[in-house]
Amino acid sequence: QVQLVESGGGLVQAGGSLRLSCAASGRSFSSYAMGWFRQTPGKEREFVATISWSGDSRYYADSVKGRFTISRDNAKNTVYLQMNSLKPEDTDVYYCAAKIYGTATMPWDDYNYWGQGTQVTVSS
Secondary structure, three states: OOOEEEEOOEEEEOOOOEEEEEEEOOOOHHHOEEEEEEEOOOOOOEEEEEEOOOOOOEEEOOOOOOOEEEEEEOOOOEEEEEEOOOOHHHOEEEEEEEEOOOOOOOOHHHOOEEOOOEEEEEEO
16 A cells, blocks of 8 residues: 655745655555646546656656656655646646556556645636
């Protein structure tokens, strides 16, 4: 079993930056692909970014490409999402997810474990 705990969300003005962190429990973190997703209540969960177990493969949603960066520190069992040039449309609850088979993929239902989410609000 893997537990994921997100942190780093908050309120920021448009154009600002935030860095989300996701700390994972368990000894197999380095073998998991990790992803970030976001969701507004009543809407479908949206892919944001993913990183393979080794960090060699990273993919981004078109809406965040060039502004967001996903990274991981396997020694700290942590994955990060650096968010720059934030826009009001980035406002959402952001979720961290872990995928047992370590290739980076986009569909949310490929992922096995989920965090509780952290709210990001971008004011205009």
